[in-house]
Amino acid sequence: MNLNWLIVLPVVSALAILPFSQLKQVRSIAAIGATLQLLLSCVLLYVFMQDPASSMSGSMAFESSYAWYKPLHIYHSVGVDGISIAMIMLTAIVVLAGVLISWNMEKMSREFFFLLMLLSAGAYGYFISTDVFTMFFFLELAVVPKFLLIGIWGSGKKEYSATKLVLMLMGASALVFIGLAGLYFNNASGNLSFNMSELAANPLSVEQQKFFFPFAFIGFGVFTALFPFHTWVPDGHSSAPTAASMFLAGISMKLGGYGILRVATTIMPEAAHYYSPYIIVLSAIAILYGSFATMMQTDLKYINAYSSVSHTGFVLFGIGMLTKTAIAGAVIQMVSHGLMTALFFAVIGMVYERTHTRMVDKMGGLLKTIPFISTVFMIAGLTSLGLPGFSGFVAEMMVFIGSWENGGTLHRVATIAATASIVVTAVYILRAIGKVIMGPVEHEAYFEFKDARWNEKTAAIILVAAILVIGITPFLINHLITPGTEAIMGKITPLSP
Amino acid sequence: MVQDFFLLMRSELMLILIIFGLLFLKLGNARLKNETVMNMVNVVLIATLAMGFLVKDTGMIFGNMFHTTDLIRLEKNILTLGTLIISLQSYQWLKAHKHAMEFYLLLISTLLGMFFMLSSANLLMFYLGLELSTIPLAAMVNFDLHKKQSSEAAFKMIVSSAFSSALLLMGISWMYGIVGSVSYSAIAAAISGSPLEILAFVMILAGFGFKISAVPFHLWTADVYEGAPIPVTSYLSVISKGAILFVFITVLYSVFRSMGDTWYYMLYILAVATMLIGNLFAMRQQNMKRFLAFSSIAQVGFILVGISGQSVASSTSLIFFVLIYIFSNLAAFGVVSLVSSAYGKEKMDDYKGFYQTNPLLAWTLAIALFSLAGIPPTAGFFGKFFLILAGAAKGNWLLITIAALNMIISLYYYLRVVKAMFMDHNAAPLEKINTPLSPKIALIICIVGILITGLYSGAYDYIYQLVS
Numbered sequence: 001m002n003l004n005w006l007i008v009l010p011v012v013s014a015l016a017i018l019p020f021s022q023l024k025q026v027r028s029i030a031a032i033g034a035t036l037q038l039l040l041s042c043v044l045l046y047v048f049m050q051d052p053a054s055s056m057s058g059s060m061a062f063e064s065s066y067a068w069y070k071p072l073h074i075y076h077s078v079g080v081d082g083i084s085i086a087m088i089m090l091t092a093i094v095v096l097a098g099v100l101i102s103w104n105m106e107k108m109s110r111e112f113f114f115l116l117m118l119l120s121a122g123a124y125g126y127f128i129s130t131d132v133f134t135m136f137f138f139l140e141l142a143v144v145p146k147f148l149l150i151g152i153w154g155s156g157k158k159e160y161s162a163t164k165l166v167l168m169l170m171g172a173s174a175l176v177f178i179g180l181a182g183l184y185f186n187n188a189s190g191n192l193s194f195n196m197s198e199l200a201a202n203p204l205s206v207e208q209q210k211f212f213f214p215f216a217f218i219g220f221g222v223f224t225a226l227f228p229f230h231t232w233v234p235d236g237h238s239s240a241p242t243a244a245s246m247f248l249a250g251i252s253m254k255l256g257g258y259g260i261l262r263v264a265t266t267i268m269p270e271a272a273h274y275y276s277p278y279i280i281v282l283s284a285i286a287i288l289y290g291s292f293a294t295m296m297q298t299d300l301k302y303i304n305a306y307s308s309v310s311h312t313g314f315v316l317f318g319i320g321m322l323t324k325t326a327i328a329g330a331v332i333q334m335v336s337h338g339l340m341t342a343l344f345f346a347v348i349g350m351v352y353e354r355t356h357t358r359m360v361d362k363m364g365g366l367l368k369t370i371p372f373i374s375t376v377f378m379i380a381g382l383t384s385l386g387l388p389g390f391s392g393f394v395a396e397m398m399v400f401i402g403s404w405e406n407g408g409t410l411h412r413v414a415t416i417a418a419t420a421s422i423v424v425t426a427v428y429i430l431r432a433i434g435k436v437i438m439g440p441v442e443h444e445a446y447f448e449f450k451d452a453r454w455n456e457k458t459a460a461i462i463l464v465a466a467i468l469v470i471g472i473t474p475f476l477i478n479h480l481i482t483p484g485t486e487a488i489m490g491k492i493t494p495l496s497p
Numbered sequence: 498m499v500q501d502f503f504l505l506m507r508s509e510l511m512l513i514l515i516i517f518g519l520l521f522l523k524l525g526n527a528r529l530k531n532e533t534v535m536n537m538v539n540v541v542l543i544a545t546l547a548m549g550f551l552v553k554d555t556g557m558i559f560g561n562m563f564h565t566t567d568l569i570r571l572e573k574n575i576l577t578l579g580t581l582i583i584s585l586q587s588y589q590w591l592k593a594h595k596h597a598m599e600f601y602l603l604l605i606s607t608l609l610g611m612f613f614m615l616s617s618a619n620l621l622m623f624y625l626g627l628e629l630s631t632i633p634l635a636a637m638v639n640f641d642l643h644k645k646q647s648s649e650a651a652f653k654m655i656v657s658s659a660f661s662s663a664l665l666l667m668g669i670s671w672m673y674g675i676v677g678s679v680s681y682s683a684i685a686a687a688i689s690g691s692p693l694e695i696l697a698f699v700m701i702l703a704g705f706g707f708k709i710s711a712v713p714f715h716l717w718t719a720d721v722y723e724g725a726p727i728p729v730t731s732y733l734s735v736i737s738k739g740a741i742l743f744v745f746i747t748v749l750y751s752v753f754r755s756m757g758d759t760w761y762y763m764l765y766i767l768a769v770a771t772m773l774i775g776n777l778f779a780m781r782q783q784n785m786k787r788f789l790a791f792s793s794i795a796q797v798g799f800i801l802v803g804i805s806g807q808s809v810a811s812s813t814s815l816i817f818f819v820l821i822y823i824f825s826n827l828a829a830f831g832v833v834s835l836v837s838s839a840y841g842k843e844k845m846d847d848y849k850g851f852y853q854t855n856p857l858l859a860w861t862l863a864i865a866l867f868s869l870a871g872i873p874p875t876a877g878f879f880g881k882f883f884l885i886l887a888g889a890a891k892g893n894w895l896l897i898t899i900a901a902l903n904m905i906i907s908l909y910y911y912l913r914v915v916k917a918m919f920m921d922h923n924a925a926p927l928e929k930i931n932t933p934l935s936p937k938i939a940l941i942i943c944i945v946g947i948l949i950t951g952l953y954s955g956a957y958d959y960i961y962q963l964v965s
Contacts, residue, residue: 069954071961072810072883141873147912151920159920163912170908174901177882181889181897211894 001047001062003078006088006124009037010095014117023109027099030113034096037120041092045085049480055082058487060130060197068134073192078128081484083331086477087127087258090338093466094250095120098243100459101346105153105241112153115145116243123251132180132263133194139176139223139255143169146252149244150236161232161239168232172222176259179216182208183267199267200491206270213271216264217279223256224316225309227286237305242349245301249308250342254334257315261327261488265319269492272322277410279320284414286313291424300348300358303432304341307384310421311337311392317418318399321411322492326402328485329395332477336383336391336470343463344380347373350456351436354449360432365441370451374437376460381429383467386422391470396422505556505565508573509616511545512609519602531597535588535935538601542581549574557618561680564618568963572615572743572816579736579823580608585939586831587728589838600640603633604732611740620669620679623744627665627708631658634737638725650724657707657717665704671697681752690756698753702763705748708741711801712770715794719778722790727837730786731830734793739819742797746804746815757807764805765896772798772903780910785833785843788910789826792869795907796822802900803884811887813961818880820956821868824946825877828865831940832858839930845914850923855930859918861940868947870911871904876951883957 013033020026044062048054054061060079068076080088098116105112122142129135143166151162184192188202204212222229233253237245265272290310297303311333318330350373351366352358367374383390386397403415441447452460470477503510515538522529549570557564584604591597610629617623635658639651673679675694676687688694706714722730753760775795782788803814835858837843852859868877881904889897932940950956 069879069883069957071813071958071965072886137873137878140878144867144872147915148919151916159916162920163909163916166912167905167909171902171905174904177885178894178897178901181886182894184886185889185892 001044002064003044003062003080003128004064005040006037006044006128007121009033009040010117010121010124014114014121017110017114017117021110023104023106026109026113027103027105030099030117031096033117034092034099034120037124038092038096041085041088044080045089045480048080048082048085055480056483058082058483058490063130065131074133074194075131076129076134077131077195078134079130080128081487082480082482083258083261083484084127086331086335086481087254088124089466090254090335091120091123091127091251093462094246094338094342097342097346097459097463098246100455101246101349102241102243103453103455105243107153112149112241112243115149116247119145119149119247123255126255127258130196131194132183132196132199135259135263136173136177136180139259140170140173142252142255143173146236146240146244146248150240153241153244154239155241156239157235158239161235165232165236168222168229172219172229172256175215175219175222177219179212179219179264182212182215183263186212196262196267203267203269209268209271210274213264213268213275216268217260217275220256220259220264221316224253224260224312225286225290226256226316227282227289227309227313230286230290230309233309234302234305237308237345238299238301242345245345245349246342249304249345250338253308253312254315254338257312257319257330257334260316260319261330265322266488266491272492276320276322277408279316280411280414283313283316283320284418286310287317287418287421288424291421291428294428295424297428298360300351300360300432300436301345303360303428304344304348307425307428308337308341310425311341311384314396314399314418317414318402321399321403321406323402323405324485324489325405326399327488328478328481329398329400329402331481331485332391332398332470332474333395335477336395336467339463339466339470340380340383340390340392343376343460343467344384346456346459346463347377347380350452351377355446360435363436363442364439365437365446367437368441369446369449372452372457372460376452376464377437378433379464379467381433383471385425385429389468389471391467391474394470394474501556501558504554505558505563508545508549508570508577509609509612511541511548512605512612515541515605516602516609519598519605523598523602529598531592531594534598534601535584535591538605539581539584539935542577542584546574546577546581549577559622562619562622563613563616565616566963568816569615571960571963572740573612575816575820575823576608576611576615576736576740579739579827580604580732582823582827582831582939582942583728583732583736585935586731586827586834588933588935589835590726590728596640600637603637606633607631607637607732607737611737614740614744617744618681620672620681620684623748624662624666624669627741628662630737630740631662631708634658634729634733637729637732638721640729641726644724646724647726648724650721653717653724654721661704661707661714664700664707668697668700668702668704671700681748685752685754688753688755690759695756695759698756698760699763701748702760705741705745706767709738709745709797709800710794711767711797712774712794715771715774718794719787719790722793723784723786727786727830727834730790731827731834734789734830735823735826738793738797739823742800742815742819746812749804750807750812761805761807761891764801765893768798768801768805769896769899770798771795771801772900776903776906776910780906782910783845785845785848785914788845788914789829789833792907792910793826795903796869798903799881799884799900802888802896804888805893805896806887806890808887808890809961809965810883810890812964813957814880814883814887816960816964817950817957818884820960821876821880821947821950824943824950825865825868825875828861828940828943828947829869831936831943832862832865835930835932835936836927840927842927845917847927848914848917849921850926851918853923854926854928858930858932861944863915863918864944864947866911866914870908872908874952875947876949877947879951879957
């Protein structure tokens with residue numbers, strides 16, 4: 001199977017949108033494109049699982065490579081393992097849901113869907129790249145569409161948020177680039193190379209790793225809301241239009257975690273061990289700070305944005321632990337949080353469209369008037385607080401168990417501290433659900449509300465189904481990603497002191 | 498011999514043909530429409546471009562003062578392409594201008610000077626070419642005779658370029674005093690890095706610094722760019738700068754190669770200062786021309802980072818970047834020029850809500866600015882990152898970090914314009930602009946160039962092959 005279809009398909013659908021200007025035509029093309037993306041990802045998953053040579057070995061499958069800038073040793077090379085496929089599935093699901101949620105995007109619809117498709121092309125390209133320069137290209141490709149999406153279609157102080165987001169993310173990419181250039185010039189093979197497996201096979205000297213690891217880690221970390229560089233998250237997410245919030249929190253924040261896993265830790269394993277305590281401390285702060293900060297919020301979008309800081313903290317926390325279970329937990333947390341937060345933003349968008357407010361204290365009793373939306377709201381909330389049966393539980397549980405495998409005192413203390421966030425999460429989620437969903441109906445007008453339309457229902461059902469699949473049958477995703485995480489652990493463990 | 502002469506100098510001869518053709522037409526008092534003159538010149542420029550690509554040959558003539566290689570021919574072609582784009586863009590401005598013919602006389606003379614400069618194998622020849630390219634430029638800056646600002650700009654330009662030429666000439670004469678020859682190969686063989694040679698080199702470097710407007714030699718740039726008519730501004734910022742950069746890299750890499758360690762630190766300081774000052778000043782600009790002037794100063798800083806790498810990748814990346822820079826900057830100037838000639842407005846605030854009325858032009862300007870900022874998938878991303886990568890080969894990570902941080906600063910002010918066009922509200926945005934055919938063609942060439950040059954690596958591979 002040629003993986004490049006995953007890039008070609010969104011680009012073609014983006015270009016196909018351009019000649020049309022009517023909302024109806026544009027959204028149908030976008031929906032067809034997104035559906036085809038999901039189908040293609042499912043086919044990819046099926047083919048991958050059918051072939052034991054690729055699904056069990058942990059090495060990259062479906063690899064292909066084209067010389068791009070040959071004099072500079074830059075190749076467009078692609079390949080996937082279980083982890084990338086999990087991320088690709090996540091992207092496909094979130095993009096389709098995002099298109100469905102934006103079904104009635106009247107304002108400049110052509111440009112909106114064009115940028116959305118371009119974003120998804122960037123995400124797919126990023127997840128399938130096995131050449132770090134190509135990966136970097138796709139990482140940056142996704143930045144400017146976000147700026148336009150937030151700045152044009154956003155709400156509130158959108159220009160400020162958009163500028164802040166794009167500058168912080170571009171700054172992060174600049175740091176990533178320095179890290180990559182360090183790998184390019186200093187790898188032990190003596191050849192200039194951007195190829196991931198070649199770099200992993202010829203690691204830098206320990207001193208050089210210690211120098212370049214922070215660049216790559218912090219760079220990718222900013223995308224994943226690494227404390228103290230998380231400040232773009234609340235502003236960016238809450239100003240963005242619904243579909244862009246879904247994409248930002250659901251996929252874009254995962255680019256960083258994936259990059260840290262693939263590039264920083266795998267290629268610079270000794271530095272990862274060296275810096276592990278710092279990573280743990282920073283991510284534990286993010287987890288706790290994020291959840292406490294969420295308690296103070298009254299705007300639904302801010303609640304979800306700050307809780308994203310806390311939840312993606314678990315991704316970095318798991319990776320920083322450097323144990324097999326914790327890393328697998330981090331990967332599942334990426335997928336789980338991506339689905340959960342996309343669902344949450346979708347449902348916030350639906351609620352806002354009806355009540356015209358996002359303030360928790362101005363709403364109440366929605367369950368009595370719009371039961372479907374309220375139920376989805378509750379499912380999203382319960383996933384967020386980690387109720388067994390939903391995906392959040394699986395992910396966080398695996399991260400905690402994996403963390404306990406690491407016997408360092410600091411790591412133990414940090415784990416105990418991080419578990420405290422679960423309680424705080426329960427507080428703010430249950431309070432929001434209690435106020436918005438339960439209780440007396442706040443206004444007479446609420447009785448006139450129409451429940452979810454077909455497009456909203458479809459989007460919600462797709463996301464809820466994915467959450468339930470992970471939550472009820474976690475061994476499926478575990479089976480998918482384990483060879484990949486084992487391969488990564490194989491790079492990390494033997495070198496540990 | 499005669500054959501050699503015609504073959505090696507064919508690009509120059511074509512330009513001379515244009516110059517004399519125009520002169521005779523002028524003398525003969527021919528009553529031609531401006532459009533006709535412009536179309537004729539454009540056709541000859543296209544022919545020059547085609548001839549430049551057709552036959553390959555290398556050689557030296559004029560007692561080894563003039564040499565041509567495939568690489569130099571490519572550089573000339575890049576400049577010719579840029580001039581052609583500018584000529585197409587100036588349609589709107591020249592259509593009703595009384596002195597269109599003279600404009601072309603001056604324009605082609607400067608281009609001819611640049612060609613001689615590129616082909617020089619000798620500091621004297623280089624100096625001659627440089628003067629031939631600078632003096633008509635000052636006249637072009639003052640081409641809108643009724644504008645006071647233009648006269649001021651032209652005066653600044655002539656004084657500062659005379660000063661820089663003097664510095665350059667001083668350096669050249671010292672070099673002659675030390676080595677006893679002005680030919681590149683003789684100097685390259687003789688220099689050893691003695692203090693006097695370094696002093697002479699500093700003079701030459703300062704001369705170059707003025708011409709490429711590197712900080713601290715940049716002070717003339719913004720005023721001249723603002724005062725000059727827009728086609729002249731774009732010519733100054735793209736073609737004239739590109740030509741000097743091409744020569745600069747030849748002089749550094751082939752003449753002063755043995756002093757590489759010495760000038761590495763000079764370039765390092767120049768690069769850091771140029772990037773920082775250019776970027777910081779660009780952030781505050783309100784006038785689009787001044788804004789683009791400071792942004793082009795900052796771009797030179799990135800170029801200096803690349804040059805400091807001293808490798809084949811550096812030269813390749815530089816030529817590649819100049820090619821991309823021609824497309825990106827000319828696309829930006831093209832839109833600014835259309836707006837200015839339609840409404841006489843050059844403020845950034847005037848662009849508020851531009852997208853509502855002129856979506857295509859707004860996208861063109863946005864893509865051009867993204868390319869200048871170095872954002873994928875535009876070619877500017879590749880150009881800029883290859884430059885920084887070439888600079889990183891030296892292992893000076895502080896310089897690379899500063900360059901990377903400067904990219905973020907530059908992104909901020911490029912996005913300001915995008916924000917004004919796409920996001921800001923304006924009750925009365927600029928009305929729809931009808932773009933005439935030839936500026937339209939110019940913009941299409943630029944946009945296609947921006948989108949293709951980076952994603953398809955053919956241009957880079959070709960340049961690399963010629964350089965190595």
